[in-house]
Amino acid sequence: MADFFAIEQESPMITDAAELERLDQKSQFHPFTSIADLAKEGPTVMTSGQGVRVRDAHGRDYLDGMAGLWCVNLGYGRTEITEAITRQSERLSFFHTFNGMTSDVVAECADALLKRAPVPMSRVFFGASGSDANETQLKLIWYYNNLRGKPEKKKIIARWNSYHGSGVATASLTGLPGMHNYFDLPKGPILHVSAPYYYRDAPEGMSERDFSRKLARELEEVIEREGADTIAAFFAEAVMGAGGLIPPPEGYFDEISAILKKHDILLVADEVVSGFGRLGTYWGSQTYGYEPDLITSAKGVTSGYFPMSVCFISPKVWDVIEGAAAQTGIFGHGYTYSAHPVGAAAALAALKLIDELEVVKNVADVGPHLMNGLRDRLGQHPHVGDIRGQGLMVGIELAKDRATKEGFPPANRTGREVLKAAAKRGLITRALGDTLVFAPPLVINRAEVDELVDKFALAVGDVLG
Ligand SMILES: Cc1ncc(COP(=O)(O)O)c(C=O)c1O
Incomplete structure (x- = not known):
């Protein structure tokens, strides 16, 4: 694989993070984005990727738990492609x-x-x-x-x-x-x-x-x-x-x-x-x-x-x-x-x-490993209602009351808070209401899955104790 993190250094394009955020914010109409949130928080500008990780314009690295939009199945920086x-x-x-x-x-x-x-x-x-x-x-x-x-x-x-x-x-x-x-x-x-x-x-x-x-x-x-x-x-x-x-x-x-x-x-x-x-x-x-x-x-x-x-x-x-x-x-x-x-x-x-790369076989191995890891760490958490999925497609539904399955008030945007906490810890997830989702690259290995689970469990703790 090419070292895309190194290639980034040679890029002739604008590299100043604040400038990139400003340019994007004033010129791009983003799909599936709250205009109000974007106005308040600005965009996250990604600049390079390698394996299961991406890097933003500030030089922060993230484990991409969503493979972009469930698509970068073979990971970033694959020179064969x-x-x-x-x-x-x-x-x-x-x-x-x-x-x-x-x-x-x-x-x-x-x-x-x-x-x-x-x-x-x-x-x-x-x-x-x-x-x-x-x-x-x-x-x-x-x-x-x-x-x-x-x-x-x-x-x-x-x-x-x-x-x-x-x-x-x-x-x-x-x-x-x-x-x-x-x-x-x-x-x-x-x-x-x-x-x-x-x-x-x-x-x-x-x-x-x-x-x-x-x-x-x-x-x-x-x-x-x-x-x-x-x-x-x-x-x-x-x-x-x-x-x-x-x-x-x-x-x-x-x-x-x-x-x-x-x-x-x-x-x-x-x-x-x-x-x-x-x-x-x-x-x-x-x-x-x-x-x-x-x-x-x-x-x-x-x-x-x-x-x-x-x-x-x-x-x-x-x-x-x-x-x-x-x-x-x-x-x-x-x-x-x-x-x-x-x-x-x-x-x-x-x-x-x-x-x-026997990707399908890898998913059959690391998929259950991800599910088990999430259930071990969060299965008994008072605000985790359900952990479900198949292969490398997993969702964690939060609940205010685990026993009655009552959700958090939508206005709290609890899922989004967890997503933001995960990002601070260097992990990308996606919040579908109060269901947090993972669909990482299919080439993810067990150690990376463990890292994902650890970062996510900590992020849930940051928001929900
Ligand atoms: C199941 C399913 N069908 C269709 C689409 C639409 O694909 P696209 O965004 O490439 O138009 C998506 C996108 O996420 C999807 O998840």
């Missing part, structure tokens, strides 16, 4: 895939991806973000049902607390009211059913399996109420990420999949976070044993080194689309940056590293 990007930029910096065009590296990348699919898939469709990939899926679903003579079958079911992106359709699909309010969303034929939030929503004493059955009954009631001939697809993350780190209760996907099959409803696996090893299997669907008809992936495919998304399309959907091609003519969908050759080179390098 940066050199592949450099070589490709020099050789062929761009070419497109419209009108049957492509590039060598893209052809190879598409094949490499299909070979890694969890179930047989016919084609991959490239984009540049998880949001645009889910937009593609929605359009494909509607296209597919029109072509197979079911134009009424259009409604999409997603879950409350889900996150599927930030576009008009994908934010509508997302089950987070904070992304709907003031934006005139949701739009379109979208329905939401309950999240599989066992800790908060399961009736007292109900087993996980029974809670899964309860949710399946709710889904079936919605389908029957609306009419199965009007429902096209169900979108699901394997473990809900941005909506509160919610893993499915036991048997959830068995129950749901059976209902979807019965009613001829497509299952779209949103594997934007869970794909490429995060849960300790290559795909989240393999952890829970379900078979998607469509898969959305992004983030880990290039380990965040280049914006790229990949939709996987099953034979069931592809055969209909291909079969109608003489009638439909040009497939009227795509992006300038669909299948960017530099992204494809980054993806090929990342896929190779995932195999060579």
Whole structure:
């Protein structure tokens, strides 16, 4: 790996921390940021990264417990990827895939991806973000049902607390009211059913399996109420990420999949976070044993080194689309940056590293180590209500009263206080309300996991005693 901390010293750019903070604050409109908080506290400016760590403009180092935004799965400073990007930029910096065009590296990348699919898939469709990939899926679903003579079958079911992106359709699909309010969303034929939030929503004493059955009954009631001939697809993350780190209760996907099959409803696996090893299997669907008809992936495919998304399309959907091609003519969908050759080179390098470094095996080892470490240190803490997750996707939900599960008043912003305390101790986490989340690079080792747990436990103590 290159020493990116050293490269930073040679950078010709502005290095004065206060100046960088000032420039950013007066010029950038930040995504998913409170304008009021930013005005008060200013931005945190990162300047370099190496392995599982990043450094800010003040020279402070942090263990990045979030792998950026759950994406830098192979860690920072991976020269295998940066050199592949450099070589490709020099050789062929761009070419497109419209009108049957492509590039060598893209052809190879598409094949490499299909070979890694969890179930047989016919084609991959490239984009540049998880949001645009889910937009593609929605359009494909509607296209597919029109072509197979079911134009009424259009409604999409997603879950409350889900996150599927930030576009008009994908934010509508997302089950987070904070992304709907003031934006005139949701739009379109979208329905939401309950999240599989066992800790908060399961009736007292109900087993996980029974809670899964309860949710399946709710889904079936919605389908029957609306009419199965009007429902096209169900979108699901394997473990809900941005909506509160919610893993499915036991048997959830068995129950749901059976209902979807019965009613001829497509299952779209949103594997934007869970794909490429995060849960300790290559795909989240393999952890829970379900078979998607469509898969959305992004983030880990290039380990965040280049914006790229990949939709996987099953034979069931592809055969209909291909079969109608003489009638439909040009497939009227795509992006300038669909299948960017530099992204494809980054993806090929990342896929190779995932195999060579045995990243999935590492997650299967350090994931439980992280969970055990958190439970040992914080499992009995009076203000830790729940510690949950799978692989390297873990959430710690705080509670004012551990016994009754009563939360802290939202105005206290307790989760955010813990996040700030962790940052002071050199650890990056993310606060989803009062659930603190970790999704570190998948190459993290046991010693680094121990450091993460230690810093986090101290930060919880700083705020909550
Ligand atoms: C499950 C899931 N789907 C889709 C997206 C959207 O991806 P992007 O931010 O690349 O548009 C995200 C982003 O975090 C995600 O977590």
